[in-house]
Amino acid sequence: MAKEYAKNEVALKGIGVSPGIAIGSAQLFAHQARKAVQRKIKPDEVALEIARLEEALITTHDQIKAIQKQVAEVLGDEHASIFDAHILVVDDRTFIEDIIRIVKEELINVEPVLQRVANRYADMLSKMEDSYLSERATDIRDVTKRILDNLAGETLNQMAQISDSCVVVAHDLSPSDTAIIDRSFVLGFVTDLGSATSHTAIMAKALEVPAVVGLHNITAVASSGDTLLIDGSRGFVFVNPTPGRLDEYRKRAESQEQILNELGALRDKPPETRDGYLVPISANIELLEELDAVDARGAKGIGLFRTEFLFLGTEALPTEDEQVESYVRAAKSQYPAPVVIRTLDLGADKLPANFEAFDELNPFLGDRAIRLCLSRPQLFKSQLRAILRASVNDNIRMMYPMVSCVQEVMDANTLLRECMDELKGKGIPYNEEIQVGTMIEVPSAALIADLIAPHVAFFSLGTNDLIQYTMAVDRGNENVAHLYKPTHLAIIRLIDHVVAVSQKHGLWTTVCGQMASSPMLVPLLIGLGVDELSVSPSQAPVIKDMIRKLYYSDSVELARQALLSTSAEHIGELCLGMVRRVAPELLELQG
Ligand code: PEP
Numbered sequence: 001m002a003k004e005y006a007k008n009e010v011a012l013k014g015i016g017v018s019p020g021i022a023i024g025s026a027q028l029f030a031h032q033a034r035k036a037v038q039r040k041i042k043p044d045e046v047a048l049e050i051a052r053l054e055e056a057l058i059t060t061h062d063q064i065k066a067i068q069k070q071v072a073e074v075l076g077d078e079h080a081s082i083f084d085a086h087i088l089v090v091d092d093r094t095f096i097e098d099i100i101r102i103v104k105e106e107l108i109n110v111e112p113v114l115q116r117v118a119n120r121y122a123d124m125l126s127k128m129e130d131s132y133l134s135e136r137a138t139d140i141r142d143v144t145k146r147i148l149d150n151l152a153g154e155t156l157n158q159m160a161q162i163s164d165s166c167v168v169v170a171h172d173l174s175p176s177d178t179a180i181i182d183r184s185f186v187l188g189f190v191t192d193l194g195s196a197t198s199h200t201a202i203m204a205k206a207l208e209v210p211a212v213v214g215l216h217n218i219t220a221v222a223s224s225g226d227t228l229l230i231d232g233s234r235g236f237v238f239v240n241p242t243p244g245r246l247d248e249y250r251k252r253a254e255s256q257e258q259i260l261n262e263l264g265a266l267r268d269k270p271p272e273t274r275d276g277y278l279v280p281i282s283a284n285i286e287l288l289e290e291l292d293a294v295d296a297r298g299a300k301g302i303g304l305f306r307t308e309f310l311f312l313g314t315e316a317l318p319t320e321d322e323q324v325e326s327y328v329r330a331a332k333s334q335y336p337a338p339v340v341i342r343t344l345d346l347g348a349d350k351l352p353a354n355f356e357a358f359d360e361l362n363p364f365l366g367d368r369a370i371r372l373c374l375s376r377p378q379l380f381k382s383q384l385r386a387i388l389r390a391s392v393n394d395n396i397r398m399m400y401p402m403v404s405c406v407q408e409v410m411d412a413n414t415l416l417r418e419c420m421d422e423l424k425g426k427g428i429p430y431n432e433e434i435q436v437g438t439m440i441e442v443p444s445a446a447l448i449a450d451l452i453a454p455h456v457a458f459f460s461l462g463t464n465d466l467i468q469y470t471m472a473v474d475r476g477n478e479n480v481a482h483l484y485k486p487t488h489l490a491i492i493r494l495i496d497h498v499v500a501v502s503q504k505h506g507l508w509t510t511v512c513g514q515m516a517s518s519p520m521l522v523p524l525l526i527g528l529g530v531d532e533l534s535v536s537p538s539q540a541p542v543i544k545d546m547i548r549k550l551y552y553s554d555s556v557e558l559a560r561q562a563l564l565s566t567s568a569e570h571i572g573e574l575c576l577g578m579v580r581r582v583a584p585e586l587l588e589l590q591g
């Protein structure tokens with residue numbers, strides 16, 4: 001019996017991104033471009049095909065109208081009018097009659113006919129001299145994709161349909177996929193693609209479910225219904241594990257549970273080193289559902305509220321009023337501890353459904369975050385007004401993401417002042433003294449931190465992007481994950497520089513990237529002089545334990561040695577040596 005199991009077990013090694021052990025049944029999610037598969041039909045099925053088409057057209061029409069209404073509210077009528085062209089396509093009787101005629105004549109299902117007719121129209125339009133008409137080709141393609149989705153009866157996303165305990169197996173998961181899953185059913189994630197600081201990894205941590213990414217071929221190896229064992233700390237995945245393996249891991253899970261329970265006792269203890277140096281721990285949140293975990297895990301306040309997640313996984317963008325409600329809820333839950341609301345970091349891998357975005361070759365270097373907001377002032381101002389309105393709760397602060405030059409901070413501040421004037425004109429209260437900071441996550445911003453400093457109240461080091469942009473290593477790409485090195489001297493020097501500038505200008509510096517959630521790297525960050533660590537709520541007990549077992553003086557010495565070192569590997573060894581000496585049990589949890 002044991003032999004038979006042993007034969008079936010497949011062990012894979014990927015990148016562990018969210019610690020913990022999960023055992024459960026696999027559920028495969030294939031995310032592939034929809035193909036309009038051709039199928040012969042009988043003459044008596046023609047009426048049914050036409051009815052399917054008409055129904056999909058009505059659904060599509062309603063969806064576009066709903067999106068248009070939302071866009072008008074958030075972005076203004078000018079942007080909403082783009083969808084008029086989409087409506088024209090769905091309502092175009094010539095287009096529809098063409099499809100029906102071919103279905104009747106050739107006796108094939110409606111999908112490939114729709115695709116063929118749409119392609120013909122789009123090709124014809126794209127060749128037109130008139131630029132208005134040639135641009136309509138894109139509308140036809142967009143609408144066709146939507147009609148095909150509706151013909152397949154797909155809802156917004158398959159992830160929303162999970163209704164049984166399972167381990168999610170996928171080629172890749174976008175942040176919007178993960179934003180809408182029902183966390184009570186998902187025991188863990190495993191994916192072919194991805195890396196440690198991909199936004200999917202961040203979501204897995206937020207959901208507190210073990211996850212291993214960058215497995216290359218898990219979707220080929222595992223089938224729905226297989227038993228999967230995930231070791232999110234070490235990055236192992238076992239498909240159909242042997243009874244011996246299950247036994248070993250159940251014991252390991254028990255021992256991890258015991259360590260975590262002991263850490264739970266730290267909840268109300270201060271994050272203070274043995275020699276009395278306090279390093280406040282705040283939390284990174286993506287969803288309001290995480291607010292309870294912040295306090296429960298012993299963190300204080302929110303150092304990073306990734307507000308773009310409010311815009312993902314929904315058909316419609318949140319309105320200004322809905323945003324106010326979310327920010328007020330966050331502020332009240334943490335009062336009097338600060339809540340740092342990061343303005344929208346949309347773009348790249350984080351795009352809302354139906355968002356009009358550029359088709360870019362390098363989206364992580366493209367229209368993302370503050371750039372995207374500054375080019376859509378109506379969207380940006382609706383968020384700025386919402387933050388200001390919520391700021392009557394005076395623990396609210398705000399910051400801009402992905403700043404790469406001073407002008408962006410100045411332009412954003414100008415829009416903020418415009419919003420203040422608008423609110424004042426209407427007699428709507430807000431906090432005139434609201435603290436505005438900026439993220440430092442692009443090397444150019446780090447290097448000119450002294451020029452940015454006079455325009456802000458604090459810096460927040462986004463090390464996930466700082467490493468990506470400094471080392472030219474895509475943070476979500478498992479093929480180059482080995483080059484993504486938080487202990488690279490370039491990163492250590494940039495952090496050291498930003499802290500020095502910050503101290504000179506009397507500013508406060510937080511680290512809100514994943515480095516702050518790593519017990520191995522925390523002594524180094526503290527030694528470099530950062531003031532605060534903002535971590536995933538689930539990591540707060542681990543980080544607090546690490547701080548409380550440290551001597552600040554040892555951290556300073558560690559940082560001094562790191563700055564003199566010549567290799568990332570050597571700095572990594574120095575950091576590992578420190579954890580081994582002061583908190584070896586954390587290595588059991590983190591892998
Ligand atoms: C970062 O880049 O380190 C960061 C905190 O922002 P995000 O991970 O949301 O890009």
Ligand code: MG
Pocket residue numbers: 401441462464465
């Ligand atoms: Mg970032």
